[in-house]
Amino acid sequence: MGVLMSCRNAKQQKPDTMIDDILEYNGKFVAAEGYTPFVTDKYPSMKLAVLTCMDCRLTELLPRALGLRNGDAKLIKNAGGLVLSLTDSAIRSILVAVYELGVKEVMVVHHSSCGACHMSFGEFLPLMKARGISDGAIGCMREAGVDLDRWLDGFHDTGASVRRTVANIVGHPLMPQDVSVRGFVIDSTTGRLTEVPDDSTARVMDMEERFERVRSARAAGTLSEVRADIAALDGYMASGLWKEDFELDEAGHFPSGLKRGVLSEDALYDLLMQVASE
Secondary structure (H helix, E strand, C coil): CHHHHHCCCCCCCCCCHHHHHHHHHHHHHHHCCCCHHHCCCCCCCCCEEEEEECCCCHHHHHHHHHCCCCCCEEEEEECCCCCCCCCCHHHHHHHHHHHHHCCCEEEEEEECCCCCECCCHHHHHHHHHHCCCCHHHHHHHHHCCCCHHHHCCCECCHHHHHHHHHHHHHCCCCCCCCCEEEEEEECCCCCCEEEECCHHHHHHHHHHHHHHHHHHHHHHCCHHHHHHHHHHHHHHHHHCHHHHHHHHHHCCCCCCCCCCHHHCCCHHHHHHHHHHCC
Protein backbone atom coordinates (compact mmCIF):
# COMPACT_ATOMS: atom_id res chain seq x y z
CA MET A 1 0.00 0.00 0.00
CA GLY A 2 2.91 2.35 0.75
CA VAL A 3 4.16 2.07 -2.83
CA LEU A 4 0.73 2.85 -4.22
CA MET A 5 0.17 5.77 -1.86
CA SER A 6 3.42 7.35 -3.03
CA CYS A 7 2.07 7.22 -6.61
CA ARG A 8 -1.02 9.28 -5.86
CA ASN A 9 -1.51 12.45 -7.79
CA ALA A 10 -1.80 15.36 -5.36
CA LYS A 11 -4.07 17.32 -7.71
CA GLN A 12 -7.65 17.40 -6.44
CA GLN A 13 -10.54 17.30 -8.87
CA LYS A 14 -13.25 19.93 -8.61
CA PRO A 15 -16.74 18.71 -7.67
CA ASP A 16 -18.71 17.55 -10.68
CA THR A 17 -21.87 19.54 -11.43
CA MET A 18 -23.70 16.31 -12.20
CA ILE A 19 -22.95 14.96 -8.75
CA ASP A 20 -24.24 18.21 -7.23
CA ASP A 21 -27.47 17.74 -9.19
CA ILE A 22 -27.73 14.20 -7.81
CA LEU A 23 -27.25 15.45 -4.25
CA GLU A 24 -30.01 18.01 -4.74
CA TYR A 25 -32.35 15.32 -6.06
CA ASN A 26 -31.43 13.03 -3.17
CA GLY A 27 -32.48 15.59 -0.62
CA LYS A 28 -35.90 15.87 -2.24
CA PHE A 29 -36.21 12.07 -2.54
CA VAL A 30 -35.60 11.53 1.17
CA ALA A 31 -37.83 14.42 2.20
CA ALA A 32 -40.69 12.93 0.17
CA GLU A 33 -40.05 9.47 1.68
CA GLY A 34 -39.48 8.03 -1.78
CA TYR A 35 -37.52 5.22 -0.17
CA THR A 36 -40.59 3.62 1.43
CA PRO A 37 -41.27 0.97 -1.29
CA PHE A 38 -37.66 -0.21 -1.13
CA VAL A 39 -37.25 -0.81 2.59
CA THR A 40 -35.85 -4.28 3.32
CA ASP A 41 -33.01 -5.85 5.31
CA LYS A 42 -29.53 -7.01 4.31
CA TYR A 43 -30.46 -10.67 3.81
CA PRO A 44 -31.42 -11.64 0.22
CA SER A 45 -34.86 -13.23 0.38
CA MET A 46 -34.08 -15.57 -2.54
CA LYS A 47 -30.68 -16.56 -1.05
CA LEU A 48 -29.23 -15.61 -4.43
CA ALA A 49 -26.18 -13.66 -5.56
CA VAL A 50 -25.78 -12.38 -9.12
CA LEU A 51 -22.35 -11.50 -10.47
CA THR A 52 -22.70 -9.35 -13.56
CA CYS A 53 -21.22 -6.51 -15.57
CA MET A 54 -21.41 -2.83 -14.64
CA ASP A 55 -22.76 -2.00 -18.14
CA CYS A 56 -25.41 0.71 -17.82
CA ARG A 57 -27.76 -1.18 -20.17
CA LEU A 58 -28.24 -3.73 -17.40
CA THR A 59 -29.00 -1.28 -14.59
CA GLU A 60 -32.77 -1.78 -14.81
CA LEU A 61 -32.99 -4.43 -17.54
CA LEU A 62 -31.24 -7.22 -15.65
CA PRO A 63 -33.29 -7.18 -12.41
CA ARG A 64 -36.52 -6.81 -14.40
CA ALA A 65 -35.58 -9.61 -16.80
CA LEU A 66 -34.79 -11.85 -13.80
CA GLY A 67 -37.89 -10.79 -11.87
CA LEU A 68 -35.82 -9.45 -8.97
CA ARG A 69 -37.20 -6.93 -6.53
CA ASN A 70 -35.30 -4.87 -4.00
CA GLY A 71 -34.04 -7.24 -1.31
CA ASP A 72 -34.32 -10.43 -3.37
CA ALA A 73 -30.66 -10.90 -4.29
CA LYS A 74 -27.14 -9.59 -3.87
CA LEU A 75 -26.04 -7.87 -7.09
CA ILE A 76 -22.26 -7.81 -7.51
CA LYS A 77 -20.89 -5.83 -10.45
CA ASN A 78 -17.56 -5.15 -12.08
CA ALA A 79 -16.22 -4.62 -15.59
CA GLY A 80 -17.23 -7.81 -17.38
CA GLY A 81 -18.70 -9.65 -14.39
CA LEU A 82 -15.43 -11.51 -13.83
CA VAL A 83 -13.58 -13.35 -11.09
CA LEU A 84 -9.90 -12.99 -11.95
CA SER A 85 -8.05 -14.21 -8.86
CA LEU A 86 -8.40 -15.89 -5.48
CA THR A 87 -8.49 -12.51 -3.73
CA ASP A 88 -10.29 -10.07 -6.01
CA SER A 89 -13.26 -8.06 -4.80
CA ALA A 90 -15.88 -10.11 -6.67
CA ILE A 91 -15.01 -13.43 -5.02
CA ARG A 92 -14.66 -11.66 -1.66
CA SER A 93 -18.20 -10.30 -2.05
CA ILE A 94 -19.54 -13.72 -3.04
CA LEU A 95 -17.91 -15.37 -0.02
CA VAL A 96 -19.38 -12.70 2.28
CA ALA A 97 -22.77 -13.29 0.67
CA VAL A 98 -22.47 -17.03 1.29
CA TYR A 99 -21.16 -17.03 4.85
CA GLU A 100 -22.68 -13.85 6.25
CA LEU A 101 -25.89 -13.45 4.28
CA GLY A 102 -27.06 -17.01 3.61
CA VAL A 103 -26.66 -17.13 -0.18
CA LYS A 104 -27.04 -20.65 -1.59
CA GLU A 105 -27.08 -20.01 -5.34
CA VAL A 106 -24.90 -17.83 -7.57
CA MET A 107 -25.69 -16.68 -11.09
CA VAL A 108 -22.85 -15.43 -13.29
CA VAL A 109 -24.46 -13.22 -15.94
CA HIS A 110 -22.37 -11.80 -18.77
CA HIS A 111 -24.05 -9.99 -21.65
CA SER A 112 -23.99 -9.53 -25.40
CA SER A 113 -21.87 -6.75 -26.94
CA CYS A 114 -19.87 -6.33 -23.75
CA GLY A 115 -17.29 -3.56 -23.70
CA ALA A 116 -14.90 -5.89 -21.88
CA CYS A 117 -14.56 -7.92 -25.08
CA HIS A 118 -11.22 -7.21 -26.70
CA MET A 119 -10.11 -4.58 -24.18
CA SER A 120 -6.47 -4.66 -23.11
CA PHE A 121 -3.85 -2.69 -21.20
CA GLY A 122 -2.27 -1.89 -24.55
CA GLU A 123 -5.49 -0.11 -25.50
CA PHE A 124 -5.65 1.81 -22.22
CA LEU A 125 -2.00 2.85 -22.05
CA PRO A 126 -2.12 5.73 -24.59
CA LEU A 127 -5.43 6.89 -23.10
CA MET A 128 -3.86 6.99 -19.64
CA LYS A 129 -0.88 8.96 -20.90
CA ALA A 130 -3.17 11.40 -22.67
CA ARG A 131 -4.89 12.02 -19.32
CA GLY A 132 -1.61 12.77 -17.60
CA ILE A 133 -0.65 9.38 -16.11
CA SER A 134 3.15 9.21 -16.03
CA ASP A 135 5.47 6.31 -16.74
CA GLY A 136 6.46 6.60 -13.09
CA ALA A 137 2.88 5.96 -11.93
CA ILE A 138 2.63 2.93 -14.19
CA GLY A 139 5.98 1.74 -12.84
CA CYS A 140 4.65 2.09 -9.28
CA MET A 141 1.80 -0.26 -10.13
CA ARG A 142 4.24 -2.82 -11.48
CA GLU A 143 6.48 -2.43 -8.39
CA ALA A 144 3.43 -3.17 -6.26
CA GLY A 145 3.15 -6.53 -8.04
CA VAL A 146 0.25 -5.67 -10.36
CA ASP A 147 0.31 -7.47 -13.71
CA LEU A 148 -1.31 -4.70 -15.73
CA ASP A 149 -1.62 -6.81 -18.88
CA ARG A 150 -3.66 -9.42 -17.01
CA TRP A 151 -5.48 -7.03 -14.67
CA LEU A 152 -6.82 -4.84 -17.49
CA ASP A 153 -7.28 -7.62 -20.01
CA GLY A 154 -10.76 -8.43 -21.26
CA PHE A 155 -12.03 -11.57 -22.97
CA HIS A 156 -12.65 -12.57 -26.54
CA ASP A 157 -15.20 -15.37 -26.14
CA THR A 158 -18.17 -14.52 -23.91
CA GLY A 159 -19.22 -18.13 -23.34
CA ALA A 160 -15.68 -19.17 -22.46
CA SER A 161 -15.43 -16.22 -20.07
CA VAL A 162 -18.63 -17.29 -18.32
CA ARG A 163 -17.32 -20.85 -17.94
CA ARG A 164 -13.98 -19.59 -16.64
CA THR A 165 -15.66 -17.32 -14.08
CA VAL A 166 -17.99 -20.11 -12.92
CA ALA A 167 -15.00 -22.45 -12.59
CA ASN A 168 -13.07 -19.84 -10.59
CA ILE A 169 -15.99 -19.53 -8.17
CA VAL A 170 -16.70 -23.26 -7.85
CA GLY A 171 -13.00 -24.07 -7.53
CA HIS A 172 -12.22 -21.42 -4.93
CA PRO A 173 -10.68 -23.07 -1.83
CA LEU A 174 -13.13 -21.29 0.47
CA MET A 175 -16.30 -21.94 -1.54
CA PRO A 176 -18.58 -24.62 0.00
CA GLN A 177 -19.50 -27.44 -2.37
CA ASP A 178 -23.21 -27.09 -1.58
CA VAL A 179 -23.43 -23.66 -3.28
CA SER A 180 -24.91 -23.91 -6.78
CA VAL A 181 -23.11 -21.78 -9.39
CA ARG A 182 -24.43 -21.43 -12.95
CA GLY A 183 -23.48 -19.19 -15.86
CA PHE A 184 -25.58 -17.22 -18.35
CA VAL A 185 -25.41 -14.64 -21.12
CA ILE A 186 -28.16 -12.00 -21.19
CA ASP A 187 -29.12 -10.20 -24.37
CA SER A 188 -28.35 -6.52 -23.74
CA THR A 189 -31.46 -5.45 -25.66
CA THR A 190 -34.19 -8.03 -25.01
CA GLY A 191 -33.06 -9.39 -21.64
CA ARG A 192 -33.28 -12.99 -22.85
CA LEU A 193 -31.13 -15.34 -20.75
CA THR A 194 -29.17 -18.18 -22.32
CA GLU A 195 -27.47 -20.65 -20.02
CA VAL A 196 -23.84 -21.44 -20.71
CA PRO A 197 -23.21 -25.03 -19.62
CA ASP A 198 -19.96 -25.84 -17.87
CA ASP A 199 -17.60 -28.28 -19.56
CA SER A 200 -19.08 -31.34 -17.86
CA THR A 201 -22.66 -30.26 -18.57
CA ALA A 202 -21.82 -29.51 -22.20
CA ARG A 203 -20.18 -32.92 -22.47
CA VAL A 204 -23.21 -34.73 -21.05
CA MET A 205 -25.52 -32.79 -23.40
CA ASP A 206 -23.38 -33.81 -26.36
CA MET A 207 -23.19 -37.46 -25.30
CA GLU A 208 -26.90 -37.55 -24.57
CA GLU A 209 -27.64 -36.43 -28.14
CA ARG A 210 -25.27 -39.07 -29.52
CA PHE A 211 -26.77 -41.71 -27.22
CA GLU A 212 -30.28 -40.98 -28.49
CA ARG A 213 -29.15 -40.96 -32.12
CA VAL A 214 -27.53 -44.38 -31.75
CA ARG A 215 -30.59 -45.81 -29.99
CA SER A 216 -32.86 -44.49 -32.74
CA ALA A 217 -30.55 -45.74 -35.47
CA ARG A 218 -30.38 -49.19 -33.90
CA ALA A 219 -34.17 -49.36 -33.79
CA ALA A 220 -34.35 -48.22 -37.43
CA GLY A 221 -31.58 -50.52 -38.60
CA THR A 222 -29.39 -47.62 -39.77
CA LEU A 223 -26.35 -47.98 -37.51
CA SER A 224 -24.01 -47.38 -40.44
CA GLU A 225 -25.11 -43.73 -40.39
CA VAL A 226 -24.03 -43.13 -36.78
CA ARG A 227 -20.59 -44.75 -36.66
CA ALA A 228 -19.01 -41.47 -35.52
CA ASP A 229 -21.47 -41.28 -32.62
CA ILE A 230 -20.78 -44.88 -31.63
CA ALA A 231 -17.04 -44.21 -31.61
CA ALA A 232 -17.52 -41.07 -29.51
CA LEU A 233 -19.66 -42.91 -26.96
CA ASP A 234 -17.19 -45.79 -26.80
CA GLY A 235 -14.35 -43.33 -26.16
CA TYR A 236 -16.45 -41.52 -23.55
CA MET A 237 -16.88 -44.67 -21.50
CA ALA A 238 -13.34 -45.96 -22.02
CA SER A 239 -11.74 -42.66 -20.97
CA GLY A 240 -13.33 -42.67 -17.53
CA LEU A 241 -15.21 -39.44 -18.20
CA TRP A 242 -18.51 -41.33 -18.01
CA LYS A 243 -17.72 -42.37 -14.42
CA GLU A 244 -16.68 -38.81 -13.55
CA ASP A 245 -19.96 -37.42 -14.93
CA PHE A 246 -21.95 -40.17 -13.23
CA GLU A 247 -20.42 -39.19 -9.87
CA LEU A 248 -21.12 -35.51 -10.55
CA ASP A 249 -24.72 -36.42 -11.26
CA GLU A 250 -24.97 -38.40 -8.03
CA ALA A 251 -23.65 -35.34 -6.18
CA GLY A 252 -26.39 -33.15 -7.69
CA HIS A 253 -24.01 -31.14 -9.88
CA PHE A 254 -26.16 -30.94 -13.02
CA PRO A 255 -29.29 -28.80 -13.55
CA SER A 256 -32.47 -30.72 -12.78
CA GLY A 257 -33.83 -30.27 -16.31
CA LEU A 258 -30.78 -31.73 -18.02
CA LYS A 259 -31.49 -34.88 -20.06
CA ARG A 260 -28.93 -37.49 -19.03
CA GLY A 261 -30.18 -40.94 -19.92
CA VAL A 262 -26.63 -41.67 -21.06
CA LEU A 263 -25.64 -41.60 -17.38
CA SER A 264 -28.20 -44.22 -16.37
CA GLU A 265 -26.34 -47.17 -14.84
CA ASP A 266 -25.53 -49.81 -17.46
CA ALA A 267 -27.56 -48.04 -20.20
CA LEU A 268 -24.56 -46.90 -22.20
CA TYR A 269 -22.64 -50.15 -21.63
CA ASP A 270 -25.61 -52.24 -22.72
CA LEU A 271 -26.15 -50.14 -25.84
CA LEU A 272 -22.52 -50.40 -26.89
CA MET A 273 -22.55 -54.17 -26.35
CA GLN A 274 -25.72 -54.51 -28.43
CA VAL A 275 -24.28 -52.38 -31.22
CA ALA A 276 -21.02 -54.36 -31.21
CA SER A 277 -22.90 -57.62 -31.65
CA GLU A 278 -24.89 -56.43 -34.65
